Amino acid sequence: MLILNKKTNLLEQETYKYSLQDVSEPNLFRDVYNYEEVPKVVFNHRRSPIDMPENIWITDTTMRDGQQSVEPYTVEQIVQLYKLMSKLGGPKGIIRQTEFFIYSKKDREALDRCRDLGLQFPEITSWIRATKDDFKLVKEMNIKETGILVSCSDYHIFKKLKMTRRQALDHYLSIVKSAFDAGIRPRCHFEDITRADFYGFVVPFINALHELSVEAGIPVKIRACDTMGYGIPFSETALPRSVPGIIYGIKKYSDIPSEQIEWHGHNDFYKAVSNATAAWLYGASAVNCSLLGIGERTGNIPLEAMVMEYASLRGTFDGMDPTVITEIRDYFRKDIGYNIPPMTPFVGDYFNQTRAGIHADGLLKDEEIYNIFDTGKILNRPATVTISKTSGLAGIAYFINSYYKLIGTDKEVDKKSEVVVKIKEWVDNEYENERQTSISTGEIVELVEKYSDIREK
Numbered sequence: 525m526l527i528l529n530k531k532t533n534l535l536e537q538e539t540y541k542y543s544l545q546d547v548s549e550p551n552l553f554r555d556v557y558n559y560e561e562v563p564k565v566v567f568n569h570r571r572s573p574i575d576m577p578e579n580i581w582i583t584d585t586t587m588r589d590g591q592q593s594v595e596p597y598t599v600e601q602i603v604q605l606y607k608l609m610s611k612l613g614g615p616k617g618i619i620r621q622t623e624f625f626i627y628s629k630k631d632r633e634a635l636d637r638c639r640d641l642g643l644q645f646p647e648i649t650s651w652i653r654a655t656k657d658d659f660k661l662v663k664e665m666n667i668k669e670t671g672i673l674v675s676c677s678d679y680h681i682f683k684k685l686k687m688t689r690r691q692a693l694d695h696y697l698s699i700v701k702s703a704f705d706a707g708i709r710p711r712c713h714f715e716d717i718t719r720a721d722f723y724g725f726v727v728p729f730i731n732a733l734h735e736l737s738v739e740a741g742i743p744v745k746i747r748a749c750d751t752m753g754y755g756i757p758f759s760e761t762a763l764p765r766s767v768p769g770i771i772y773g774i775k776k777y778s779d780i781p782s783e784q785i786e787w788h789g790h791n792d793f794y795k796a797v798s799n800a801t802a803a804w805l806y807g808a809s810a811v812n813c814s815l816l817g818i819g820e821r822t823g824n825i826p827l828e829a830m831v832m833e834y835a836s837l838r839g840t841f842d843g844m845d846p847t848v849i850t851e852i853r854d855y856f857r858k859d860i861g862y863n864i865p866p867m868t869p870f871v872g873d874y875f876n877q878t879r880a881g882i883h884a885d886g887l888l889k890d891e892e893i894y895n896i897f898d899t900g901k902i903l904n905r906p907a908t909v910t911i912s913k914t915s916g917l918a919g920i921a922y923f924i925n926s927y928y929k930l931i932g933t934d935k936e937v938d939k940k941s942e943v944v945v946k947i948k949e950w951v952d953n954e955y956e957n958e959r960q961t962s963i964s965t966g967e968i969v970e971l972v973e974k975y976s977d978i979r980e981k
Contacts, residue, residue, distance in 0.1 A: 525537070525538045526538070539776065539777060540777070541731065541777075542723045542724075542727045542728050542731070542777060543728055544689060544690065544693060544724070544725065544728040544729070545689070545721065545723075545724035545725065545728075546688055546689045546690040547678075547689065547721075547724070548688075550678030550679070550681070550682035550683070551678050551721045551724070552678060552679060552719075553719060553764060556764075556765065557719060557754075563754055563765075565756055565758075565761060565765065566761065566762040566765070567758075567760050567761055567762060568760065568761070568762040569760045570760060570762075570769070571759050571760055572759050572766075572768035572769055572771075572772035572806055573772070573806075574805050574806060575772070575775070575782075575805075575806055575807040576804060576805055576806075576807070576837075577782035577783070577804075577807060577808070577809045579783070579809055580804050580808075580809050580810070580811075580834065580837075580838075581617070581618050581619070581620045581809060581810055582613070582618060582619045582620065582810070582811060582812075582813055582827060582830050582831070582834070583619070583620055583621040583622065583623075583646070583786060583810050583811070583812045583813070584609060584619060584621065584622035584623070584646060584812070584813055584814065584815070584827060585622070585623055585788070585812055585813070585814050585819070585824060586605060586609070586622065586814045586815045586818070586827070587602055587605070587606075587622060587623065587624045587625065587634070588623045588624060588625055588651050588671075589788075589814060589819045589820060589824055590814035590815065590818040590819050590824060591625070592819070592820055593818060593819055593820050593821075593823070594818055594862065596630075597634075597860070599630060599633050599634045599637060601859065601860055602634040602637075602638065603634065603637050603638055603641075604855060604859070605815065605852070605855070606622065606638040606641070606643075606646075607641065607643070608848055608851055608852050608855060609622060609646060609815070609827075609852075610641075610643045610645055610646060611845060611848050611851075612831070612844060612845055612846075612848035612849065612852065613645050613646060613844060614841070614842065614843030614844040614845060615843050616842050616843045617644060617645030617646065618831075618834060618841075618842055618843065618844050619645060619646050619827070619844075620645060620646055620647060620810070621646050621647045621648075621649050621669070622646040622647075622648060622649070623648075623649045623650060623651045623671055624638075624648060624649070624650055624651070625650075625651060626650045626651075626652070626661050626662070626665060626667075627661070632665065635648060635650075635665070647668075647669070648667070649667060649668070649669040649670060649671065649711065650662055650665070650667045650669075650670040650671065651670065651671040651672075651673075651713075652670055652671065652672055652673070653672075653673050654672050654673055654674055654695065654696055654699045655699070656699065656702060659699060659702050659703065659706075662703075662706075662708060663706050663708070667708070668708065668709060669708065669709040669710075669711055669745075670703065670708060670709075670710065670711065671711045671712075671713050671747065672696075672699055672700060672703070672710050672711065672712055672713060673713050673715055674696045674700075674712045674713060674714055674715065674729075675692075675714075675715040675716055676714045676715060676716060676717055676720040676725060676726055676729065677715075677716035677717070677719040677720040677721075677764075678719075678720070678721065678725075679716060679719055680715060680716055681725075689724075689725050693725075693728075693729055693732065696712070696729070697732060697733070697736065700712065700733060700736060700744065701736055701740075704736060704737070704739075704740035704742050705740075707742070708742075709742055709743060709744075709745065710733075710742075710744050710745070711744075711745040711747055711786070712733060712744060712745065712746055712747065713747045713749050713788070714726065714729075714746060714747060714748050714749055715749045715751050716749065716751045716752065717748045717749055717750065717751075717764070717770060718750045718751075718752065718754040718755050718764050718765050718770075719752070719754065719764055720764055721764070722763045722764055722769075722770065722773055723763075723773075723777075726773075726774075727773060727774070727777045727778060730746055730774060730778045730780060731777075731778050731779075733746070734778055734779050734780060743783075743784050744780075744784065745784045745785075745786060746774060746780055746784060746785050746786065747786040747787075747788050747812065748770055748771070748774070748785070748786070748787050748788065748803070748808070749788045749789075750767075750787070750788065750789040750790060750799060751790060752790065752792055753789065753790035753791055753792030753793050753795065753796065753821075753822065754792070754793070755767045755770075755789055755795060755799040755802075756795070756799075757795060757798045757799050757801070757802035759806075767787070767799045767802040767803055767806070768802055768805075768806040771785065771787070771802075771803055771806040771807045771808050772806055772807065774807075775807045782807050782808060782809045783809045784809075785807065785808040785809060785810070786808060786809070786810035786811070786812055787799070787800055787803030787804075787808045787810070787811045787812065788811075788812040788824070788825075789803075789811075789812075789824070789825050790819065790820060790821065790822060790823065790824060791817065791822040791823045791824070791825070792821060792822045796817065796822075796823070796824065796825045796826070797825060797826065797829045797830070797833065799825075800813070800825045800830055800833070801830075801833050801837075804833075804837065805837075811825060811830055812824070812825065813825040813826060813827035813829075813830050814826070814827060815827050815828070815852055815856070816828070816852075816853075816856060816862070816864065816868070816871060817829070818862075826869075826870075828849045828852070828870050828871060829869065829870070831844055831846060831849065832846075832870065846902050846903055847902070847903060847904040849870055849871065849903055850871075850903050850904045850905050852871075853870075853871040870903060874910075876895055876896065876899045876905060876906075876907045876908065877907070877908045877909060877910055878894060878907075878908075878909050878910070878919075891907050894907070895907040906926055907926065908923070908926055908927075909922050909923050909926070910962050910963075911923055911951060911962060911963040911968055912962040912963065913951070913952075913955040913959075915951070916948070917939035917944055917945070917948050918939055920944050920947050920948055920951070920968075921937050921938055921939050921941065921944045923968060924937050924943070924944065924968075924972055924978065925937060927965070927968075927969070928972070928978055928980065930978070935978065942975065942976070943971075943972060943975045943976040943978070946971075946975045947968065947971045947972070947975065950971060951963060
Protein backbone atom coordinates (compact mmCIF):
# COMPACT_ATOMS: atom_id res chain seq x y z
CA MET A 525 0.00 0.00 0.00
CA LEU A 526 1.28 3.46 -0.92
CA ILE A 527 0.99 6.47 1.39
CA LEU A 528 2.12 10.11 1.30
CA ASN A 529 4.66 10.33 4.11
CA LYS A 530 3.99 13.51 6.10
CA LYS A 531 7.59 13.59 7.34
CA THR A 532 9.25 13.44 3.92
CA ASN A 533 6.32 14.62 1.74
CA LEU A 534 7.09 11.72 -0.60
CA LEU A 535 4.99 8.85 -1.85
CA GLU A 536 6.28 5.74 -0.07
CA GLN A 537 5.33 2.19 0.71
CA GLU A 538 3.51 1.98 4.01
CA THR A 539 5.98 1.40 6.83
CA TYR A 540 6.15 -2.19 7.99
CA LYS A 541 5.02 -2.70 11.59
CA TYR A 542 7.33 -4.98 13.52
CA SER A 543 5.90 -7.42 16.04
CA LEU A 544 7.54 -8.76 19.17
CA GLN A 545 9.59 -11.89 18.52
CA ASP A 546 9.23 -13.83 21.76
CA VAL A 547 12.12 -16.23 21.21
CA SER A 548 12.80 -19.25 23.42
CA GLU A 549 16.59 -18.73 23.41
CA PRO A 550 18.41 -15.39 23.79
CA ASN A 551 19.98 -13.78 20.73
CA LEU A 552 23.45 -12.84 21.97
CA PHE A 553 24.89 -11.94 18.55
CA ARG A 554 27.77 -14.33 19.06
CA ASP A 555 29.19 -13.60 15.60
CA VAL A 556 29.82 -10.03 16.79
CA TYR A 557 30.19 -10.54 20.55
CA ASN A 558 31.87 -13.85 21.30
CA TYR A 559 33.49 -12.42 24.46
CA GLU A 560 36.87 -14.06 23.85
CA GLU A 561 37.70 -11.57 21.08
CA VAL A 562 37.38 -7.83 20.55
CA PRO A 563 33.79 -7.12 19.33
CA LYS A 564 33.62 -7.02 15.55
CA VAL A 565 32.48 -4.08 13.43
CA VAL A 566 30.19 -5.41 10.69
CA PHE A 567 29.18 -3.45 7.59
CA ASN A 568 25.96 -3.97 5.63
CA HIS A 569 26.34 -0.98 3.27
CA ARG A 570 22.88 0.34 4.16
CA ARG A 571 23.28 4.08 4.33
CA SER A 572 21.11 5.94 6.82
CA PRO A 573 20.31 9.52 5.77
CA ILE A 574 21.56 12.40 7.89
CA ASP A 575 18.51 14.01 9.47
CA MET A 576 19.66 16.67 11.94
CA PRO A 577 16.72 17.95 14.04
CA GLU A 578 15.85 21.63 14.03
CA ASN A 579 16.63 21.80 17.76
CA ILE A 580 19.32 19.84 19.57
CA TRP A 581 20.34 19.99 23.22
CA ILE A 582 22.29 18.37 26.02
CA THR A 583 21.01 16.53 29.08
CA ASP A 584 23.07 15.60 32.11
CA THR A 585 23.60 12.57 34.32
CA THR A 586 26.38 13.88 36.60
CA MET A 587 24.36 13.37 39.78
CA ARG A 588 23.17 9.92 38.69
CA ASP A 589 25.44 7.87 36.40
CA GLY A 590 28.42 10.12 37.11
CA GLN A 591 28.08 9.83 40.86
CA GLN A 592 28.11 6.03 40.67
CA SER A 593 31.82 6.00 39.86
CA VAL A 594 33.28 8.49 42.37
CA GLU A 595 33.04 9.21 46.06
CA PRO A 596 29.47 10.45 46.66
CA TYR A 597 29.13 14.20 46.34
CA THR A 598 27.98 16.17 49.35
CA VAL A 599 24.72 18.05 49.18
CA GLU A 600 26.60 21.33 48.93
CA GLN A 601 28.77 20.01 46.07
CA ILE A 602 25.69 18.89 44.15
CA VAL A 603 24.11 22.31 44.60
CA GLN A 604 27.25 24.08 43.38
CA LEU A 605 27.61 21.80 40.37
CA TYR A 606 23.96 22.35 39.50
CA LYS A 607 24.42 26.13 39.62
CA LEU A 608 27.53 25.96 37.45
CA MET A 609 25.74 23.71 34.96
CA SER A 610 22.87 26.20 34.73
CA LYS A 611 25.33 29.03 34.15
CA LEU A 612 27.13 27.04 31.45
CA GLY A 613 23.89 26.12 29.66
CA GLY A 614 22.82 29.74 29.30
CA PRO A 615 19.39 31.37 29.06
CA LYS A 616 18.20 29.14 26.20
CA GLY A 617 18.72 26.02 28.28
CA ILE A 618 20.97 24.16 25.85
CA ILE A 619 21.74 22.00 28.89
CA ARG A 620 18.08 21.19 29.29
CA GLN A 621 17.77 18.54 32.01
CA THR A 622 19.72 16.79 34.74
CA GLU A 623 18.76 13.62 36.57
CA PHE A 624 19.06 12.74 40.24
CA PHE A 625 18.95 9.64 42.38
CA ILE A 626 16.14 9.79 44.91
CA TYR A 627 16.82 6.73 47.07
CA SER A 628 18.62 8.22 50.08
CA LYS A 629 17.73 11.10 52.36
CA LYS A 630 20.80 12.95 51.12
CA ASP A 631 19.77 12.47 47.47
CA ARG A 632 16.34 13.91 48.18
CA GLU A 633 17.78 16.83 50.16
CA ALA A 634 20.12 17.71 47.31
CA LEU A 635 17.28 17.55 44.80
CA ASP A 636 15.09 19.81 46.95
CA ARG A 637 17.93 22.32 47.49
CA CYS A 638 18.56 22.54 43.75
CA ARG A 639 14.87 22.82 42.97
CA ASP A 640 14.50 25.59 45.55
CA LEU A 641 16.99 27.72 43.59
CA GLY A 642 14.20 28.37 41.09
CA LEU A 643 16.43 28.02 38.03
CA GLN A 644 14.59 27.27 34.80
CA PHE A 645 17.38 25.11 33.37
CA PRO A 646 18.42 22.40 33.66
CA GLU A 647 15.09 20.85 34.62
CA ILE A 648 15.47 18.38 37.47
CA THR A 649 14.33 14.84 36.74
CA SER A 650 14.82 11.52 38.51
CA TRP A 651 15.81 7.96 37.69
CA ILE A 652 14.26 4.73 38.94
CA ARG A 653 14.30 1.02 38.30
CA ALA A 654 11.19 -0.48 36.72
CA THR A 655 9.46 -1.29 40.02
CA LYS A 656 6.27 0.05 41.55
CA ASP A 657 8.02 0.82 44.86
CA ASP A 658 10.52 3.06 43.09
CA PHE A 659 7.71 4.79 41.27
CA LYS A 660 6.07 5.74 44.58
CA LEU A 661 9.16 7.82 45.43
CA VAL A 662 8.73 9.84 42.23
CA LYS A 663 5.10 10.62 43.04
CA GLU A 664 5.93 11.56 46.62
CA MET A 665 8.56 14.06 45.47
CA ASN A 666 6.30 15.63 42.82
CA ILE A 667 8.83 15.15 40.02
CA LYS A 668 7.47 15.84 36.53
CA GLU A 669 9.71 13.43 34.58
CA THR A 670 11.53 10.28 35.56
CA GLY A 671 13.86 7.91 33.84
CA ILE A 672 12.83 4.27 34.02
CA LEU A 673 15.31 1.47 33.44
CA VAL A 674 14.03 -0.85 30.71
CA SER A 675 16.91 -3.18 29.82
CA CYS A 676 16.37 -4.31 26.24
CA SER A 677 19.06 -6.82 25.26
CA ASP A 678 18.66 -10.56 25.75
CA TYR A 679 21.79 -10.40 27.89
CA HIS A 680 19.70 -8.52 30.44
CA ILE A 681 16.25 -9.96 29.77
CA PHE A 682 17.29 -13.61 29.88
CA LYS A 683 20.47 -13.56 31.97
CA LYS A 684 19.76 -10.80 34.53
CA LEU A 685 15.98 -10.54 34.78
CA LYS A 686 15.39 -14.26 34.09
CA MET A 687 12.39 -13.36 31.92
CA THR A 688 11.21 -13.90 28.39
CA ARG A 689 10.87 -10.96 26.06
CA ARG A 690 7.10 -10.98 26.47
CA GLN A 691 7.35 -11.00 30.24
CA ALA A 692 9.86 -8.15 30.21
CA LEU A 693 7.76 -6.08 27.82
CA ASP A 694 4.58 -6.57 29.87
CA HIS A 695 6.42 -5.71 33.09
CA TYR A 696 7.91 -2.54 31.63
CA LEU A 697 4.59 -1.43 30.14
CA SER A 698 2.84 -1.80 33.50
CA ILE A 699 5.38 0.53 35.16
CA VAL A 700 5.18 3.09 32.36
CA LYS A 701 1.38 2.98 32.52
CA SER A 702 1.63 3.84 36.23
CA ALA A 703 3.66 6.91 35.28
CA PHE A 704 1.07 7.98 32.73
CA ASP A 705 -1.75 7.42 35.24
CA ALA A 706 0.03 9.78 37.67
CA GLY A 707 0.60 12.42 34.98
CA ILE A 708 4.38 11.90 34.98
CA ARG A 709 6.47 11.94 31.80
CA PRO A 710 8.34 8.63 31.49
CA ARG A 711 11.81 8.58 29.97
CA CYS A 712 12.53 4.97 29.10
CA HIS A 713 16.20 4.04 29.36
CA PHE A 714 16.74 1.26 26.79
CA GLU A 715 19.76 -0.23 28.53
CA ASP A 716 22.24 -2.16 26.36
CA ILE A 717 20.58 -1.22 23.08
CA THR A 718 23.78 -1.96 21.12
CA ARG A 719 23.41 -5.66 21.98
CA ALA A 720 19.63 -5.81 21.56
CA ASP A 721 17.47 -7.40 18.88
CA PHE A 722 16.41 -4.11 17.34
CA TYR A 723 13.52 -5.27 15.17
CA GLY A 724 12.60 -8.28 17.29
CA PHE A 725 12.25 -6.38 20.59
CA VAL A 726 13.28 -2.72 20.58
CA VAL A 727 10.99 -1.39 17.84
CA PRO A 728 7.88 -3.39 18.90
CA PHE A 729 8.45 -2.20 22.48
CA ILE A 730 8.76 1.44 21.38
CA ASN A 731 5.54 1.14 19.37
CA ALA A 732 3.73 -0.33 22.38
CA LEU A 733 5.00 2.61 24.47
CA HIS A 734 3.80 5.03 21.82
CA GLU A 735 0.30 3.53 21.93
CA LEU A 736 0.18 4.03 25.70
CA SER A 737 1.50 7.56 25.23
CA VAL A 738 -1.23 8.48 22.74
CA GLU A 739 -3.86 7.02 25.02
CA ALA A 740 -2.55 9.02 27.99
CA GLY A 741 -1.92 12.22 26.08
CA ILE A 742 1.59 12.41 27.56
CA PRO A 743 4.78 12.10 25.49
CA VAL A 744 7.13 9.20 26.17
CA LYS A 745 10.87 9.69 25.76
CA ILE A 746 13.21 7.03 24.41
CA ARG A 747 16.78 7.08 25.71
CA ALA A 748 18.95 4.75 23.63
CA CYS A 749 21.66 3.60 26.05
CA ASP A 750 24.98 2.37 24.69
CA THR A 751 25.71 0.87 28.09
CA MET A 752 28.94 -0.89 27.13
CA GLY A 753 30.26 1.63 24.61
CA TYR A 754 29.77 -0.74 21.66
CA GLY A 755 28.18 1.88 19.38
CA ILE A 756 29.71 2.65 15.98
CA PRO A 757 29.17 6.11 14.39
CA PHE A 758 29.64 5.09 10.75
CA SER A 759 26.58 5.10 8.54
CA GLU A 760 27.03 1.78 6.75
CA THR A 761 27.60 -0.41 9.81
CA ALA A 762 25.11 -3.10 10.77
CA LEU A 763 22.81 -3.30 13.74
CA PRO A 764 22.93 -3.72 16.65
CA ARG A 765 26.07 -1.56 16.86
CA SER A 766 25.15 1.14 14.33
CA VAL A 767 24.29 4.47 15.96
CA PRO A 768 22.89 5.91 12.69
CA GLY A 769 20.88 2.70 12.22
CA ILE A 770 19.43 2.82 15.73
CA ILE A 771 18.36 6.46 15.51
CA TYR A 772 17.07 6.09 11.94
CA GLY A 773 15.18 2.92 12.85
CA ILE A 774 13.45 4.55 15.83
CA LYS A 775 12.30 7.45 13.66
CA LYS A 776 11.41 5.33 10.62
CA TYR A 777 9.57 2.45 12.26
CA SER A 778 7.84 4.24 15.11
CA ASP A 779 6.05 7.56 15.50
CA ILE A 780 8.54 8.94 18.01
CA PRO A 781 9.77 12.41 16.94
CA SER A 782 13.32 13.67 17.36
CA GLU A 783 12.34 15.72 20.42
CA GLN A 784 11.62 12.49 22.30
CA ILE A 785 14.80 10.63 21.29
CA GLU A 786 17.94 10.80 23.41
CA TRP A 787 21.35 9.11 23.19
CA HIS A 788 23.34 7.95 26.23
CA GLY A 789 26.79 6.51 25.58
CA HIS A 790 29.91 5.24 27.30
CA ASN A 791 33.54 5.53 26.25
CA ASP A 792 34.81 1.93 26.44
CA PHE A 793 36.09 2.04 22.86
CA TYR A 794 36.91 5.79 22.72
CA LYS A 795 33.78 6.53 20.70
CA ALA A 796 31.54 8.31 23.23
CA VAL A 797 31.79 11.76 21.63
CA SER A 798 31.68 10.62 17.99
CA ASN A 799 28.68 8.39 18.74
CA ALA A 800 26.85 11.24 20.45
CA THR A 801 27.54 13.52 17.51
CA ALA A 802 26.24 10.81 15.15
CA ALA A 803 23.07 10.57 17.23
CA TRP A 804 22.48 14.29 16.72
CA LEU A 805 23.27 14.08 13.01
CA TYR A 806 20.91 11.17 12.38
CA GLY A 807 17.88 12.49 14.24
CA ALA A 808 18.10 12.51 18.04
CA SER A 809 17.51 15.90 19.62
CA ALA A 810 19.20 15.09 22.95
CA VAL A 811 22.53 13.61 24.00
CA ASN A 812 23.01 12.64 27.63
CA CYS A 813 26.35 13.53 29.21
CA SER A 814 28.18 14.00 32.49
CA LEU A 815 30.57 16.70 33.62
CA LEU A 816 34.17 15.73 32.75
CA GLY A 817 32.79 12.46 31.35
CA ILE A 818 32.79 10.93 34.83
CA GLY A 819 30.79 7.71 34.84
CA GLU A 820 30.83 3.93 34.92
CA ARG A 821 34.09 2.24 33.84
CA THR A 822 35.60 4.49 31.13
CA GLY A 823 32.99 7.18 31.67
CA ASN A 824 30.09 8.85 29.95
CA ILE A 825 30.03 11.39 27.14
CA PRO A 826 31.88 14.46 28.50
CA LEU A 827 29.38 17.29 28.71
CA GLU A 828 32.03 19.91 27.95
CA ALA A 829 32.90 18.03 24.75
CA MET A 830 29.32 18.24 23.51
CA VAL A 831 29.25 21.98 24.28
CA MET A 832 32.10 22.26 21.79
CA GLU A 833 30.42 19.86 19.34
CA TYR A 834 27.26 21.97 19.50
CA ALA A 835 29.22 25.12 18.67
CA SER A 836 31.04 23.30 15.85
CA LEU A 837 27.81 22.02 14.28
CA ARG A 838 25.71 25.16 14.78
CA GLY A 839 28.37 27.86 14.49
CA THR A 840 27.31 29.39 17.79
CA PHE A 841 27.24 28.63 21.50
CA ASP A 842 23.60 29.84 21.53
CA GLY A 843 24.04 31.63 24.83
CA MET A 844 26.16 28.97 26.53
CA ASP A 845 29.14 30.37 28.44
CA PRO A 846 32.13 28.09 27.75
CA THR A 847 34.35 29.91 30.27
CA VAL A 848 32.26 28.16 32.94
CA ILE A 849 33.90 24.91 31.82
CA THR A 850 37.07 26.19 33.47
CA GLU A 851 35.10 27.14 36.60
CA ILE A 852 33.70 23.61 36.72
CA ARG A 853 37.18 22.18 36.23
CA ASP A 854 38.55 24.30 39.08
CA TYR A 855 35.67 23.30 41.36
CA PHE A 856 36.28 19.60 40.75
CA ARG A 857 40.00 19.99 41.43
CA LYS A 858 40.00 22.36 44.39
CA ASP A 859 36.71 21.75 46.19
CA ILE A 860 35.85 18.15 45.36
CA GLY A 861 39.46 16.96 45.15
CA TYR A 862 38.94 15.10 41.88
CA ASN A 863 42.13 14.29 39.98
CA ILE A 864 41.63 15.26 36.33
CA PRO A 865 44.05 13.45 33.98
CA PRO A 866 46.31 16.24 32.70
CA MET A 867 45.87 15.45 29.00
CA THR A 868 42.04 15.61 29.13
CA PRO A 869 40.73 17.94 26.38
CA PHE A 870 39.48 21.37 27.54
CA VAL A 871 39.94 20.70 31.28
CA GLY A 872 43.30 18.95 31.78
CA ASP A 873 46.41 20.85 32.82
CA TYR A 874 48.20 19.98 29.57
CA PHE A 875 45.41 20.36 27.03
CA ASN A 876 46.74 23.70 25.70
CA GLN A 877 50.26 23.41 27.07
CA THR A 878 53.43 22.50 25.20
CA ARG A 879 56.83 21.29 26.35
CA ALA A 880 58.55 21.10 22.98
CA GLY A 881 60.83 24.04 22.24
CA ILE A 882 59.91 24.09 18.55
CA HIS A 883 56.22 24.35 19.47
CA ALA A 884 56.94 27.06 22.02
CA ASP A 885 58.80 28.97 19.31
CA GLY A 886 55.66 28.79 17.19
CA LEU A 887 53.52 30.02 20.08
CA LEU A 888 55.92 32.90 20.63
CA LYS A 889 55.59 33.98 17.00
CA ASP A 890 51.84 33.41 16.72
CA GLU A 891 49.77 31.51 19.29
CA GLU A 892 47.40 30.29 16.57
CA ILE A 893 50.11 28.05 15.11
CA TYR A 894 49.99 25.59 18.04
CA ASN A 895 46.74 26.31 19.91
CA ILE A 896 43.43 24.72 18.86
CA PHE A 897 41.47 27.99 19.21
CA ASP A 898 41.67 31.12 21.34
CA THR A 899 41.55 29.22 24.63
CA GLY A 900 42.05 32.43 26.56
CA LYS A 901 38.87 33.92 25.12
CA ILE A 902 36.70 30.82 24.89
CA LEU A 903 37.74 28.97 28.06
CA ASN A 904 39.55 31.70 30.01
CA ARG A 905 42.69 29.55 29.82
CA PRO A 906 45.49 31.05 27.72
CA ALA A 907 47.93 28.68 26.05
CA THR A 908 50.90 27.84 28.25
CA VAL A 909 54.24 26.06 28.17
CA THR A 910 55.94 23.79 30.67
CA ILE A 911 59.62 24.49 31.14
CA SER A 912 61.78 21.39 30.73
CA LYS A 913 65.05 20.47 29.05
CA THR A 914 63.40 20.73 25.60
CA SER A 915 61.65 24.10 26.06
CA GLY A 916 64.55 26.26 24.84
CA LEU A 917 64.69 30.04 24.84
CA ALA A 918 61.32 30.27 23.07
CA GLY A 919 59.55 28.27 25.73
CA ILE A 920 60.92 30.43 28.53
CA ALA A 921 60.05 33.64 26.70
CA TYR A 922 56.52 32.46 25.99
CA PHE A 923 56.03 31.38 29.60
CA ILE A 924 57.07 34.79 30.91
CA ASN A 925 54.91 36.70 28.44
CA SER A 926 51.87 34.50 29.09
CA TYR A 927 52.21 34.22 32.88
CA TYR A 928 52.82 37.94 33.41
CA LYS A 929 50.38 39.04 30.66
CA LEU A 930 53.09 40.91 28.77
CA ILE A 931 51.94 40.02 25.24
CA GLY A 932 51.42 43.22 23.26
CA THR A 933 53.03 45.44 25.92
CA ASP A 934 56.35 47.26 25.88
CA LYS A 935 57.67 44.76 28.45
CA GLU A 936 57.18 41.72 26.21
CA VAL A 937 60.34 39.57 26.15
CA ASP A 938 61.85 37.51 23.36
CA LYS A 939 64.57 34.87 22.96
CA LYS A 940 67.33 37.48 23.16
CA SER A 941 66.13 39.14 26.36
CA GLU A 942 68.64 39.00 29.22
CA VAL A 943 66.17 37.45 31.69
CA VAL A 944 65.35 34.69 29.19
CA VAL A 945 68.99 33.88 28.48
CA LYS A 946 69.88 33.74 32.18
CA ILE A 947 66.96 31.46 33.02
CA LYS A 948 67.89 29.21 30.09
CA GLU A 949 71.41 28.89 31.48
CA TRP A 950 69.99 27.96 34.89
CA VAL A 951 67.60 25.38 33.35
CA ASP A 952 70.41 23.81 31.28
CA ASN A 953 72.54 23.52 34.40
CA GLU A 954 69.71 21.75 36.26
CA TYR A 955 69.41 19.06 33.60
CA GLU A 956 73.16 18.70 33.18
CA ASN A 957 73.14 17.77 36.88
CA GLU A 958 70.67 14.95 36.08
CA ARG A 959 67.41 16.60 37.06
CA GLN A 960 64.48 14.44 35.89
CA THR A 961 61.45 16.66 36.63
CA SER A 962 60.08 19.68 34.79
CA ILE A 963 60.66 23.15 36.24
CA SER A 964 57.86 24.38 38.49
CA THR A 965 56.03 27.64 38.00
CA GLY A 966 57.29 28.82 41.37
CA GLU A 967 60.91 28.27 40.35
CA ILE A 968 60.49 30.25 37.13
CA VAL A 969 58.71 33.10 38.91
CA GLU A 970 61.52 33.29 41.46
CA LEU A 971 64.11 33.46 38.67
CA VAL A 972 62.16 36.09 36.70
CA GLU A 973 62.00 38.33 39.73
CA LYS A 974 65.68 37.71 40.47
CA TYR A 975 66.92 38.63 37.00
CA SER A 976 64.43 41.36 36.01
CA ASP A 977 62.06 44.03 37.30
CA ILE A 978 59.01 42.03 36.09
CA ARG A 979 56.55 41.38 38.91
CA GLU A 980 53.12 39.78 39.30
CA LYS A 981 50.26 42.26 39.28
